[in-house]
Amino acid sequence: MDIRGIKTFQMIVKLGSFQRAADELQYGQSTVTMHIQKLEMDLGVKLLDRGKKLNLTEAGRLFLEKSDLLLKDYDFLSNTMIDFLKGEAGFIRLGVMEPTASYRLPQILAPFMQQYAKVQISIQIGNTTVLNQMLIDNEIDLAICTTPESGLSSAFEPLFVEQLGLLIPENHGLAAKDMIYLHDLQNEKLLITTSVCPYRKKLESSLLEKGGSPYNGMEIGNMAALKYYVEANFGVAVVPLITVTPPPKGTVLKAIQDLDSGLVTGILRRQEGSLSSSATERLITVLKKGLLAM
Template structure:
């Protein structure tokens, strides 16, 4: 069934004649007649009894009663598709690692969603390994994570370095040491995240390389919680600077001289075989622009 034929039928019933419907719709009267003939042919039933006065058949009354809902559904679908094409609607599924998920993403997403209120965003938080698996399974569209062990199926675009620093209780001997090196962390009680966390992996490889091992470690699964355990004197921790600014009362944030520029964080996407909605492309461009400013700040 052609949606135009349905609109023509409803207009005829509303105005009471073929001629008035033709004037309303700016069609020739022959076009209006053809629309009704085509509609009746598609349905296989007569809808109108022609005569001095139009009369609906039983099938015509049934069709008339339900056609408005059909037209509303069509208009809604047509509008939704148009908004999707224009980037004003759609669903974007993002995987994000910490601390970007908690400390950077909300300030970027807020203004975007105010400007595009019909865009739906789904956020999954996890480490780089988990996010890479989710991307390969198709449960997210892109990931913001550290440098992964990428294969040919994925492409990683570096965006910024997550700066790291040492957080210690203000009563700890390292709190007053002017220059701190990784070797100074040898035999310290270092609070660490789980073994899949890229921050822990970077720290451990750096300690091994530059003389900071061995050390004692207490594992805490949530990175955001590290600063509170340092504050409570459970140990010291190497944390993303953004998570400890301002540093909690009773703690001191110290630079480690030989810990390099930080943890590279970027955007992980499928190399091929996936297409993005216009809304997704808009958000991807915004994420790229906003996160790259960290390089320049």
Template sequence: MDLRSIKTFRTIVKHKSFQKAAEELAYAQSTITMQMKKLEQELGVLLIERGKNFQLTEAGRLLNAKGEVLLKDYDILQELMADFIHGESGDIRIGVMEPTASYRMPHVLTPFYEKFPKVNVNIQIQSSRALVEMVKKGEIDLAICTAPDEISTLHFSPLFTEDVALLMQNSHPLANRESVRLEDIEDEMILITTAICPFRRNLEKQMIDKGLKPKYRMEISNMLALKHYVELGYGLAAVPIIAASPPPPGTVLKPLQDFQKELTVGLMRNEEKSYTGNAMTYLIDLFYKELKHQDESLQKK
């Protein structure tokens, strides 16, 4: 059944005239007549009573009522598809690690939604390792995370570095120092995240490289929760500065003087996948512009 024929039928009903419908639709009257005959043949039922006075059959009244809904849905579908083709609508799936997801991403998306209000952004918050696998499998389109350990079809573009400092209670002996070295915390009870967390792995590697053996008191899976456990005196924690600024009450952030390798966070993409659409292009450009700007602003503070 041709939607064009349904539109013609409803135009005839609106004017109660084949001739006026032909004028509105810019068709020859013979075309209108032919479309109606074909539509009735396809449906196997008479739609318009043949006679001097215009009158719909019961089937015609049903088609007129339901056809309105059908055509409205079709118009909406056409508009959605046109928006999608031009990148004005659709879904963009992004994976983000913490603390970027909580402290940086909300500000980045503000100008994006001002420009593309119809686009739905789906944000998955996972570890960097999980995000790498999700990009590989096509479960997300992009990821903001640390670089993958192995070489693959994924492309990683650095965006910013996540600076780390040591969070401790104000009453801790190390709190009186201007800065702290890694050797100073070898015998301290350290709060850590899971083994796959890049922040933990970075801290462990640097301590081991210096011949130090860190002592762990508690493993907490959520990076953002560490500061609250430090606040209650469970131990020290190396945390991203952005996630602990300002420090919780009764705590203080201290620079790690010999902590040389801050974490580089970047944009992860699949080189085997094409990235098209105005919205996607704008969002990727926004990541480079806004996240870099945030990083520069933090470094100046």
């Protein structure tokens, strides 16, 4: 069923004549006749009685009522696709890891969403391992995360380093030390995230390399919750500085002198050559600018 045929049918009904419809649409009358014949053939019903006076059949009256809704939907879809090609509409699936998801992304996205109100963004929060797999499985279009352990089908662009620090209760023995090293964490109750968390992996490898083990760990699944458990005197935690600036009441934030710089964080996407919408490319530009400025 051709959209032109439906528009021609509506114009004929509106003007009451094949010839007047042809003039309005700037078609030849034979073209208008052909549109209606094809439309009736596609539908398998007669829409118009062509006597001395042009009349709608019962099927024609029903089709006229329903076709108006169809054309409105078609026009909306057509305009949406035009906006999509211009980068002003789309549906972007964005994966983000903490703490960027909570502490950086909202203020970066706000002006973008105001400027491109027709662009829909779905945000999935997870660790780097999960987000990398979601990208491979085509469940997200891009991710903000740390450097993945593998991913030949993806490209990673580093943007900033997530700096880390040691959060301790103010009455803890380490609070009085001017300089803290990894070996000072021996036998301390460390509050840690899950085993797949890149922050925990970095801490564990650093402790092994620089003599900080053995240690006692208490696993807490949510990184954002770590500071509250430190505040409640459950132990100490190595956390991203952005999550504890300023430190919660009753806690002290310390640098660990021999802990290497924090975790490199950037944008993970499919290899160059993969198709991305104009809206996605615009979002990537905004994300880069916003993350680099923080």
